[in-house]
Amino acid sequence: MKSLDNFMNYLIGVALLFNVAAYFYFKPKKSGSDLVFRNPTQSEDVDKVVNKYLQLANEAKNVEKVRLDRAAFEATKKIISDREQAKLKAESDMVKSAKIPTRDQVAEMTKKYADNPNMRQPEESQSSGPIGDLDPGSMSAEEKAEYRRQYIENARAGGYVIELSENFEIIKATKIRKPSQQSDEVKSEEY
Numbered sequence: 001m002k003s004l005d006n007f008m009n010y011l012i013g014v015a016l017l018f019n020v021a022a023y024f025y026f027k028p029k030k031s032g033s034d035l036v037f038r039n040p041t042q043s044e045d046v047d048k049v050v051n052k053y054l055q056l057a058n059e060a061k062n063v064e065k066v067r068l069d070r071a072a073f074e075a076t077k078k079i080i081s082d083r084e085q086a087k088l089k090a091e092s093d094m095v096k097s098a099k100i101p102t103r104d105q106v107a108e109m110t111k112k113y114a115d116n117p118n119m120r121q122p123e124e125s126q127s128s129g130p131i132g133d134l135d136p137g138s139m140s141a142e143e144k145a146e147y148r149r150q151y152i153e154n155a156r157a158g159g160y161v162i163e164l165s166e167n168f169e170i171i172k173a174t175k176i177r178k179p180s181q182q183s184d185e186v187k188s189e190e191y
Helices: 002-026 044-098 103-112 141-157
Strands: 160-164 170-175
Touching (some): 141 160
16 A cells, blocks of 8 residues: 555656646746737738828829819909900990091091181190290299299199299109108118
């Protein structure tokens, strides 16, 4: 019996060794506390396909936007040209309805009515001087100075700076520029 006890002890020892060896052999590489649960990730191929279709959709959207912008531009251009044509037609209709005589017609009428004493000739309608019936030779120096001052003031009120000759003819006329908010200074930078 002693041999049977030794044999049983021996079997128990081998079984124990076998269990310990199996435990270490089949043991998981990481313990439960080190295990991190991850969501399944998409592969790079799926990402590439999705990016490709997103790029194609974006390009299609841009092409459609360009097409719509061009159509809007063409429509605006057509509307503007139609308005200009309508305006020109209205002006030509107005000119036709006004029956404005041409230069040739005016010349014919002048020849036709030349012998009529009631018709004034263009040479007769103009006065001898630039200022109408005013004769600068018959004016005193004080009257000339006052007339010159008033004439220049009236021109300035009308938006012009003028210079007059002794016969009250306009030598130089300059339109008065309205002041702006911007400075007239030119700034140059040295490099």
